[in-house]
Amino acid sequence: MNDLQLHFADYLPVAAYLLLLFYLGRRAWRKTDASNQSDFLLANRTLSLPAFVATLVTTWYGGILGVGEFTYLYGISTWIVFGLPYYVFALLFALFLARKIRTGEQLTIADRFAVSYGKPAAVLAGVFLLFMTSPAPYILMIAVLLQAVFGWTLLPSLITGTLASVIYVFFGGFRSVVNTDKLQFLLMYGGFVLLLVFCVVEFGGFEFLTAKLPARHFSPSGGNSLQVIVVWFFLASWTFVDPGFHQRCAAAGTPQLARRGIFISVVFWFLFDGLTVTCGLYAAAVLPDINPALAFPLLAEKVLPVFLKGIFFTALLAVIMSTIDSFTFLSALTFGRDIVWRLSAVPDENRVASYTRWGLLLTAAVSILLAWLLPSIIQLWYVIGSLFIPPMLLPLLTSYFPKFKMTPGRTLTVMLAGFSLSLLWFISGKVNMIDGVAVYPLGVEPFFPGLLLSVAGYSFNKFIRLKV
DSSP: OOSOOOOGGGHHHHHHHHHHHHHHHHHHHHHOOTTOHHHHHHGGGOBOHHHHHHHHHHHTTOOHHHHHHHHHHHTTHHHHHHTHHHHHHHHHHHHHTHHHHHHSOOSSHHHHHHHHHOHHHHHHHHHHHHHHTOOHHHHHHHHHHHHHHHOOOHHHHHHHHHHHHHTTHHHHHHHHHHHHHHHHHHHHHHHHHHHHHHHHHHHOSHHHHHHHSOGGGGSSSTTOOHHHHHHHHHHTTHHHHOHHHHHHHHHBSSHHHHHHHHHHHHHHHHHHHHHHHHHHHHHHHHOOSSOGGGHHHHHHHHHOOTTHHHHHHHHHHHHHHHHHHHHHHHHHHIIIIIIIIHHSSSOOGGGHHHHHHHHHHHHHHHHHHHHHHSOOHHHHHHHHHHHHHHHHHHHHHHHTSGGGOOOHHHHHHHHHHHHHHHHHHHHHHHHSEETTEEOOGGGOOTHHHHHHHHHHHHHHHHHHHHHO
């Protein structure tokens, strides 16, 4: 049982959702001044509190099939891996960075690097961010759904899912992303509340789950090694260098709104984690021997009646598409503004929207290729985070706290060294595979060597400054 069988009535909510999505995106396009960078990239810094929360919450949840897969395999440890760490780092972001970002004049993270460390470091940061904002994992998720429903092969599913998710962003910019996120916010919560209610009614509550599932599904580790859990925990520091967080804080109506909006978002993430993890446990309890990536849609196939199943399928699409459009726009912005525009002999702000739109097309094509070549959602997350968080984390954080900041030359050196070491560590592990599992030097995951080298560089710099 790994295919979805949708009735004609199940397609009606999907069709209505897509039509409404394009209407909202087009409506935002009409209000957007593409020649104004602040308007095209940040909606003129006018986000209200509801809009801020809706766009931040939905964008951070695109990995819904990955959450279902992890819960199906490892139980409540999903909350330890994908929930708790992100609350911690989001709250730290709100406390120490949100107001600083909103009160600054910079439009992007690379702008911050340019002001703090100069153009070379800004361009290198742009290159790293281009990979970090790749929507490839989310494009892969929507392709998996399309394959399950229509029986298509992977490549046409990737192309169709990408086009449906980004076409309205091409014209409307960030305002289109925010407008559509409001609709997707309502759908994601409504869909999972619907699924959970039907599961409880049909199978029973917590007693049913404990009777049906092995003990490891209720273990904090879920059977994973401590090192793997620790790596996943620190991968949540991605929050600090996530362009989506920075973009939304920069676009908030006021600095206070940006901080308050993150606090409220954490509450909504906690609630949604409760919904998704519980639904994932029900899938593991009642659906043995399925493709774990399809845990949620196949559970809906089993318990939901016609039309309501279509509503839940629409909710899944909404969760994934809300992240695809945002990440694709961020990646395109990074390519168009932070790299091409910044390297132009005579940077022209009026051409930023044009560069970004070309970047949108390039980003979509490259992401489709990545998802086709590396068709594992969790692996894509793990590899991207392990390689690009170590060189970005400390340079970005210290740019807001000058007494810890290094000179431009030293910063560039530490960024290159941290990335290079993590990359070499990763390649070494892939070269020395045993039974399909990478064997890394000293048994240490690639994330740690790059981060430790970066910490060592900053510590040495601090020591030199104290000596002087």
